[in-house]
Amino acid sequence: MSTATSEQTKFGPRKGERPLGGHVTEALQTQRNDFWQKGPLLTLLGFGAFVVYVHFRAFMGTEYYAAPYLSPFYSPLVYANPDFFAGSPTFHSLMGNLPQGAIDFWKGMVGWLPIALPLSPAFFILLFPASFRGTCYYYRKAYYRSLVGSPAGCSVCPLSSGTYHGETKLLLIQNLHRYAMYGAVAFIFILTYDFWLALWMPVDASGAPWVSNAVSGTDPAGYQFGFGVGSLVMMLNVVFLGGYTFGCHSWRHVIGGRLNRFANGNSGSTGLTYAIWKGSTWLNERHMPLAWISLFWVMFTDLYVWAVCNGWITDYNTWSMASGQ
Amino acid sequence: MSERTFRVWRGNQDGGEFVDYSVEVQPGMVVLDCIHEIQKEHASDLSCRWNCKAGKCGSCSMEINGKPGLSCMTRMNTFEEGETVTLQPMKAFPVIKDLACDVSWNYKQNERIRPFAPRERDPDGEHRMMQEDVDRVQEFRKCIECFLCQDTCHILRDRETEQNFAGPRFMARLASLDMHPLDTDDRIQEVKDESGSGLCNITRCCTEACPEHIGITDNAIIPLKERVVDRFYDPLMWLMRKLRPGKKETVKN
Numbered sequence: 197m198s199t200a201t202s203e204q205t206k207f208g209p210r211k212g213e214r215p216l217g218g219h220v221t222e223a224l225q226t227q228r229n230d231f232w233q234k235g236p237l238l239t240l241l242g243f244g245a246f247v248v249y250v251h252f253r254a255f256m257g258t259e260y261y262a263a264p265y266l267s268p269f270y271s272p273l274v275y276a277n278p279d280f281f282a283g284s285p286t287f288h289s290l291m292g293n294l295p296q297g298a299i300d301f302w303k304g305m306v307g308w309l310p311i312a313l314p315l316s317p318a319f320f321i322l323l324f325p326a327s328f329r330g331t332c333y334y335y336r337k338a339y340y341r342s343l344v345g346s347p348a349g350c351s352v353c354p355l356s357s358g359t360y361h362g363e364t365k366l367l368l369i370q371n372l373h374r375y376a377m378y379g380a381v382a383f384i385f386i387l388t389y390d391f392w393l394a395l396w397m398p399v400d401a402s403g404a405p406w407v408s409n410a411v412s413g414t415d416p417a418g419y420q421f422g423f424g425v426g427s428l429v430m431m432l433n434v435v436f437l438g439g440y441t442f443g444c445h446s447w448r449h450v451i452g453g454r455l456n457r458f459a460n461g462n463s464g465s466t467g468l469t470y471a472i473w474k475g476s477t478w479l480n481e482r483h484m485p486l487a488w489i490s491l492f493w494v495m496f497t498d499l500y501v502w503a504v505c506n507g508w509i510t511d512y513n514t515w516s517m518a519s520g521q
Numbered sequence: 522m523s524e525r526t527f528r529v530w531r532g533n534q535d536g537g538e539f540v541d542y543s544v545e546v547q548p549g550m551v552v553l554d555c556i557h558e559i560q561k562e563h564a565s566d567l568s569c570r571w572n573c574k575a576g577k578c579g580s581c582s583m584e585i586n587g588k589p590g591l592s593c594m595t596r597m598n599t600f601e602e603g604e605t606v607t608l609q610p611m612k613a614f615p616v617i618k619d620l621a622c623d624v625s626w627n628y629k630q631n632e633r634i635r636p637f638a639p640r641e642r643d644p645d646g647e648h649r650m651m652q653e654d655v656d657r658v659q660e661f662r663k664c665i666e667c668f669l670c671q672d673t674c675h676i677l678r679d680r681e682t683e684q685n686f687a688g689p690r691f692m693a694r695l696a697s698l699d700m701h702p703l704d705t706d707d708r709i710q711e712v713k714d715e716s717g718s719g720l721c722n723i724t725r726c727c728t729e730a731c732p733e734h735i736g737i738t739d740n741a742i743i744p745l746k747e748r749v750v751d752r753f754y755d756p757l758m759w760l761m762r763k764l765r766p767g768k769k770e771t772v773k774n
Contacts, residue, residue, distance in 0.1 A: 217584075218530040218539055219612045221679075227587030227607060333743050336723045347675040350726035351587050351612075360680040362720035371754040374747075445739065449747035457702045459651030466653050480739060 224345060225353045232349040236342040242488065243342070249495055250322065253502070257316030261288065262504035262511070263406060264397045264419075265426040268433055269318050269498045272386045276317075288393070289317075325494075328380040331373035333445045334487050377446040384441055387434045394427045396420065397515045405515065424513025426500060433497045436490035443479025443486055451476060525597070527555060528607040529567065533618045539607070540564075552592040552606065553581055556620070569620035576732055579667030583620050584609040589669040589730050611672040624668050630691045633715070637698060638706040654702040660740060661697035663733040664690065670727035670737055676720050686717035689727035689737045696741035699748065713749045718742070 220227060253260075253269055260267040266288055276289040294315065302315040329335050340346045345355030354360075363370050398406035398416030406416040441447065452458065452473030458466045479486065503509045527542045542559045553571055560567050569592070572578040576594040585595050586607050600606060614622040642648055670689035671677055677688050687695070695716060699708045712718045721742050728738045735741075751758045 216532070216534065216537065216616045217610045217612060218537070219584075219609065227584070227609065229586050229604075229607075230588075333723050333738075337725050340722050340724050346722060347679065347724065347726075350673050350724075350729055351584070351589065351678075354675055354679050357681075360676065360682050360720070362676065362682075362686075362717075362722050364684065364717075364719035367722075368719070368754070371750050374750060374755060445743045446747060446750075449744060449751075453744050454748065454751060456700055456704075457651075457654050459653050466651070470653060481736075483739075 221353060223353055223355050223357065224348055226349065226351055228349070228351055232352060236348050239338045239342040242491070243339070246491055246495060249499075253498055254316055254318035254322055255313065257314035257318065259502050259505045260318075260498070262426070262501050264394050265424075265430060265501045265504065265511075266390050266393070267498040267501040268387055268390070268430075268494050269322060271321065271390050273317055274320050324376070324379045324383060327372070328376040328441075328444075329487075329491070331370050331376050332487065333373070334483050336370065374446045374450070377441070377444050377450075380441045380444070381447070384434065384438050387430075387437060391427065391430045391434050394430045395423060397422055397513075404519070420515060420518075422514035422518070424511050424515070426504060426511045426513070429497050429500050433490075433493050436486065436493045439479055440483070440486040440490040442476055443481075443483045445480065445483075448473065448476040448480050523602070525555070525600075526605045527559060528605055529556075529559065529619070530609045531564075531567070531619050532616070534616060537616075537619075541605075546597050548598075550597045552585055552590075552595040552597065552608070555597065555606070556592060556608070567620070568618040577665055579665035582611055582667045582669050582672065584611060584672070589672045591667060591669070591732050594732055611668070613672040613674070613678045614668070627666070627668055627671060627688070627690065630687050631694065633687075634691065634694060634698070635706055635708070635711075637701065637704055639703040640705050648703055650702045657740065658697045658701050660735055661693045663735055664693060665733060666690065667732060669730040669732065673726040673730040675724065675726065676717075682717075682720060684717045684720060685715065686720040687715075689721075689742065692716060692718065692721070692745060693735065693737050693741040696745050699745065709748050709752045712745050713753065718746050718749055721746070 218227075226232065250269065253267075260270040266273060273289040275291045275294040299315060306313040341348055345352075346360075347354045361367070396419035399418050399420050400406050400414070401417040403418075403420075452469045455469070458470035458473070460467065500509075504511045523546050525544050525546045527544055528539045529542060531537050531540045542563050544555045544558045544562075546555065553569075553574060556567065556569055556571075569581065569583065571581040571593060573580070574593045576591055579591070581592040582589065583592055584590070584607075585592065586600075586604075587609075589611060592608075597606075608620060610616050610620050610622045611624075614624050614626065617623050639648060668690060670693075674686075674689055676682060676686045692712075695708055695712055698704050698706070699712070723738060723743065725738045727742075728736060731737055
């Protein structure tokens with residue numbers, strides 16, 4: 197290729213120029229007469245609702261476990277915080293209870309704030325899915341349009357008329373999506389394990405459903421296999437998140453898209469790599485709906501656990517049927 | 522049959538204005554039919570490009586009610602009753618006259634791309650490749666070069682940049698070459714530096730505008746961006762190249 201010339205970087209009329217063709221050039225102007233704002237507005241509302249909810253729940257730091265269901269916002273539970281009601285399934289955490297020293301240190305750090313800010317286990321977790329979704333090729337479209345108007349819609353003048361760098365300078369960071377994807381794949385296995393645990397109700401020594409550490413002060417004596425509506429909710433969470441993650445453009449590239457030849461040169465057979473790539477392509481074609489469904493469902497799963505935890509709803513399950521409750 | 526008002530931009534490089542025309546619309550008519558009707562009844566000097574009238578030549582690209590589209594494939598019954606239809610030339614390219622633009626910049630971009638460089642033929646003189654390997658490439662061969670994707674791309678349409686961006690049409694062409702099972706040329710450095718893959722911010726207007734429904738963003742631009750990540754931004758891939766120097770992460774042959 198020859199080197200680009202400055203002449204080649206400028207075509208249509210720009211802001212402040214005489215608009216030939218009757219075209220508009222000012223920020224957010226367009227000649228479209230359809231309701232093009234609908235998409236960006238819905239995206240903004242959807243994102244806004246999720247961000248507000250997830251922050252609220254993460255800062256709560258409690259009511260994220262209703263035996264045997266663990267909220268996905270708190271999974272994998274690195275540690276349990278014995279300070280909080282229904283937030284401390286010690287047996288479910290990777291590192292047991294949080295040391296008192298860490299709790300005291302945190303209180304010293306944030307004690308000056310006008311609101312109580314608990315050391316929530318969610319702080320250690322949400323960074324991973326947030327970075328995955330934040331750098332996702334679908335979500336980039338969504339927030340470049342909705343949040344920064346770059347452009348807000350097709351054939352709509354961009355919000356900013358300054359020099360455009362795209363993803364070449366500060367936004368080179370978007371290229372970390374691949375690493376966020378590796379983390380997201382790990383989360384699918386973690387959430388699958390949580391679903392498996394959601395089939396085992398912890399019981400005490402008498403066989404009755406176990407009451408949380410915060411109340412009973414003891415770990416469960418055993419587990420009973422069963423199934424509840426919550427198990428189904430958690431299973432669907434894994435299915436939707438799996439569909440979203442394994443349809444990711446980076447995943448699709450890494451598992452096969454980087455190749456130019458799938459078929460064996462001699463036999464012509466394509467093998468497993470091609471099959472996986474085709475499967476990922478099928479999911480990739482549905483990436484946008486899966487992105488929204490999985491976003492909604494992970495929020496709903498947390499809401500379900502929160503509601504059961506507080507007794508706002510009853511979780512219909514085989515354990516309560518077996519015990520006649 | 523109903524009467525419709527068309528608001529058509531008339532002018533050239535020296536300037537112009539919108540002119541209203543009234544057209545009797547018959548069932549089954551497309552926008553291009555109405556332009557022909559305007560030429561016949563009101564303005565025989567109205568300029569526009571057209572050829573096949575079947576959505577395959579890519580000549581009649583323009584902006585219809587502000588959206589890039591093929592006038593021969595835009596049916597009149599897709600508009601609301603009584604809706605005025607505004608016709609403009611494509612914004613991203615210099616106007617020649619009325620609805621006709623100078624799209625020659627695109628051909629210059631095409632010339633900048635090095636041509637297909639196939640590997641040596643098999644001993645029996647044949648080039649062999651499997652259908653599964655060329656499926657991806659064949660999708661890009663559907664392109665009719667209407668340049669609607671170039672027109673709707675905000676980088677070409679509205680932006681000042683310090684770098685060149687070849688545009689969606691030519692990112693798709695680069696993808697069709699770089700993914701080709703027989704091609705031996707390494708084009709990734711150029712995809713990044715000279716075609717400006719990093720400038721694309723994936724807002725997908727090109728895909729939405731494509732009348733051939735080519736997955737420009739998902740199947741061409743993003744895979745190319747991922748190949749650029751392999752080469753320049755992924756330390757694991759860098760390590761793999763160092764450890765296995767004979768094994769390219771993007772298999773060429």
